[in-house]
Each structure stands twice: as structure tokens, then as C-alpha cells.
Amino acid sequence: MPAVVQIDEIHKIYESGEVPVHAVRGVTLTIESGDFVAVMGASGSGKSTLMNLLGCLDRPSKGRYLLDGIDVSRLDRNQLADIRNQKLGFVFQGFNLLARTTARENVELPMLYGRRRYSSREMHERAMKSLELVGLGARADHFPSQLSGGQQQRVAIARALINDPQVLLADEPTGNLDSRTSVEVMDVFQKLNEQGITIVMVTHELDIAHYCKRNLIMRDGRLVSDHHVEHRLIATEELRKLHAAEAAAKLTA
Numbered sequence: 660m661p662a663v664v665q666i667d668e669i670h671k672i673y674e675s676g677e678v679p680v681h682a683v684r685g686v687t688l689t690i691e692s693g694d695f696v697a698v699m700g701a702s703g704s705g706k707s708t709l710m711n712l713l714g715c716l717d718r719p720s721k722g723r724y725l726l727d728g729i730d731v732s733r734l735d736r737n738q739l740a741d742i743r744n745q746k747l748g749f750v751f752q753g754f755n756l757l758a759r760t761t762a763r764e765n766v767e768l769p770m771l772y773g774r775r776r777y778s779s780r781e782m783h784e785r786a787m788k789s790l791e792l793v794g795l796g797a798r799a800d801h802f803p804s805q806l807s808g809g810q811q812q813r814v815a816i817a818r819a820l821i822n823d824p825q826v827l828l829a830d831e832p833t834g835n836l837d838s839r840t841s842v843e844v845m846d847v848f849q850k851l852n853e854q855g856i857t858i859v860m861v862t863h864e865l866d867i868a869h870y871c872k873r874n875l876i877m878r879d880g881r882l883v884s885d886h887h888v889e890h891r892l893i894a895t896e897e898l899r900k901l902h903a904a905e906a907a908a909k910l911t912a
């Protein structure tokens with residue numbers, strides 16, 4: 660079985676401005692199916708640029724990218740869109756949910772744009788399954804404004820899962836969340852990862868990166884560190900500890 664992600668010496672140079680920006684400078688990386696990777700590094704180090712390349716949202720200026728064995732460096736825009744729909748799911752820092760649309764309808768959206776046609780009943784059922792997977796089956800008819808930040812992000816995760824992606828790409832998914840809610844999102848990610856989904860996420864927070872299996876660090880467009888996480892945190896356990904601490908605090912109050 661090929662690695663899900665195999666990139667060789669990829670570069671990204673933004674040519675749009677007055678001065679070209681060499682944002683990714685020769686990154687080589689292999690990610691096997693079932694991995695759970697955190698990408699870290701200072702602001703401007705090229706994390707989002709790398710994620711956009713991995714997500715086929717942008718093409719490398721140089722270098723090769725095999726996604727699930729397919730050379731995507733040479734595909735045109737339409738072919739990239741198809742690959743994205745079939746293989747990838749995206750989660751963003753700002754959730755990107757439509758405000759006047761219920762949780763379930765938000766989750767159904769990608770099915771309206773994909774190549775495959777679904778009946779409305781099929782869409783409904785798939786969306787409910789996806790919402791149940793992130794523990795939000797009971798909130799399907801709520802609008803984003805009626806949900807907490809963590810719940811909104813879980814709706815966004817449910818939406819990312821709707822086409823059964825092999826890889827989930829998340830750029831600072833916990834960036835807008837408090838620490839407890841962040842752990843809840845990591846709990847969802849760990850459960851999805853256990854079911855076989857490969858996850859690559861950008862984070863600025865070291866403690867969040869500790870929930871992943873592997874940590875990468877970027878500096879000035881290069882990968883400067885790639886290591887396996889020893890003693891990684893398990894979100895269910897950390898949440899249990901938080902509950903216990905809260906209960907104890909209530910008793911003494």
C-alpha cells in the first residue's frame with residue numbers, strides 16, 4: 660500500500676507580489692495511513708502553505724507530490740477539485756459554517772457540490788451519521804449561533820467527514836477555542852484517527868500537539884524536526900481529570 664502522502668523536495672514560491680516569497684523550501688515528507696501529525700513552527704514559517712499544498716488547494720512550484728499514489732503535481736484545477744472531494748476533508752480555525760443554515764444542512768453542503776448526486780433523503784441520512792460520529796446527533800436542527808464554539812467546530816468536522824475522506828487536514832482547528840474545548844476537539848480527532856482516518860493538523864500549542872502521534876516543526880519554509888510523540892496525551896483521560904477536578908472544586912466551594 661502506498662503512503663497516503665509522499666512529497667519530494669517540494670517548493671512553493673509566491674510570485675504575486677513585487678518580491679517573490681519562497682514560503683516552502685524543499686520539504687520531503689512521508690505520511691503513512693493512520694498517522695496523526697501536528698505541524699508546528701513560528702508564524703510565517705510556511706505551515707499553512709504546506710497544508711494548502713497537501714490539500715491540493717495550491718500546486719507546488721517545484722517538486723513532486725503523490726497523494727495515495729497519485730501524482731497530483733501535474734493535475735489541472737478540475738482534477739485537483741475531484742481529488743479533494745474524494746480523498747480529503749478540511750477543518751479551519753474559523754469553523755466556516757453558514758449562519759442561517761442548520762448544523763445538518765451545513766454538513767450536507769459538500770454533497771451538493773460533489774460529482775455524485777444524492778437524493779435529499781440520502782443526504783439527510785449521511786449528514787445525521789456524520790453528526791452522530793462527532794456526538795452532535797441531538798443538535799442537528801440547531802443553527803451555528805445556538806451552538807458553543809466547540810460544537811460549531813464539531814459540526815465543521817462532521818462536514819469534513821461527509822465524503823469519507825482518507826485524510827483530514829486541519830489548520831489551527833483549536834485556535835479559536837478555550838483549552839477545555841480544545842481537548843474535546845482533540846478527543847473527536849483521536850477517535851476518528853482510531854477508526855483509521857489520517858490526520859494532519861497545524862497548531863501553535865505544544866500541549867495540543869501532544870495529543871498527536873507525530874510532531875513536525877517548520878522554520879523558514881523547511882522541516883527542521885520530525886519526531887514521534889512519547890507518552891502522548893489521551894483526550895478522554897484528560898477530560899475525565901478535568902471533570903474530577905471540577906467536581907472536587909465544587910465540593911470545597
Ligand SMILES: Nc1ncnc2c1ncn2[C@@H]1O[C@H](COP(=O)(O)OP(=O)(O)OP(=O)(O)O)[C@@H](O)[C@H]1O
Pocket residue numbers: 673675676680681682700701702703704705706707708709
Ligand atoms: N498568497 C500569498 N502570497 C504571497 N505570500 C504569501 C501568501 N501566503 C503566504 N505568504 C507568505 O509565505 C510565508 C509563509 O506563510 P504561511 O501562511 O504559510 O505561514 P504560517 O506558518 O501558516 O504562519 P501563521 O502561523 O501566522 O499562520 C509568509 O512569509 C507569508 O507572508
Ligand SMILES: [Mg+2]
Pocket residue numbers: 706707708
Ligand atoms: Mg497559518
